[in-house]
Amino acid sequence: MRIGFDVDGVLANFTLAFTKILHDVNPGCPITEDQGKVLGWNYEEFLPVTKEDIRNAWKIIDGTTDFWISLKPLINLNPVVDFVNKNRIKHDFYFITQRGGTGGKTAVYQTVSWLQAQGFINPLVIETSIKGDAVKLLGIDYYIDDRDKNCWDVVVKNAECQVYCPDYPYNKNTSYPIKKVDSVIDYINQIILDLE
């Protein structure tokens, strides 16, 4: 079996890191670590920030040394780390992310370092914006991504792949018929059930 994970919004708390930087850019922006408070993909639609604040925040990220290593885990990842490490000889695990470069090390190197810091042994990281094609090329059987568009891209290009999307507010009104889970823990539990 080949099992895939998106990283930000599934394993890593991008929201906290990003709203911290947005708060530096515009002190009126609250810092939040709660994924439940992210109501959409365009932060200016639900936070007191402008598009320019967001552009400036990204400029800061682009210049921050090893920004991706600084992220906090989204939830307690121990059940995921245990499952992956225990099964890493029987199954292949891929971490597929669309992270851009920042200051310091490459986005892939930073992501590998971050996953190792969470406890994952020898994580395999792929950086790409075309997740449906990547999942197809790699022959992945299970995949989770917090972006409904990415989930649907994977579904359309990979009829056999079991695709899951965390049920966050920004996915609530999705028009894509995709399977929802509470979090990556539910995703893992579903796979464990299927493997039994």
Ligand SMILES: [Mg+2]
């Ligand atoms: Mg994501």
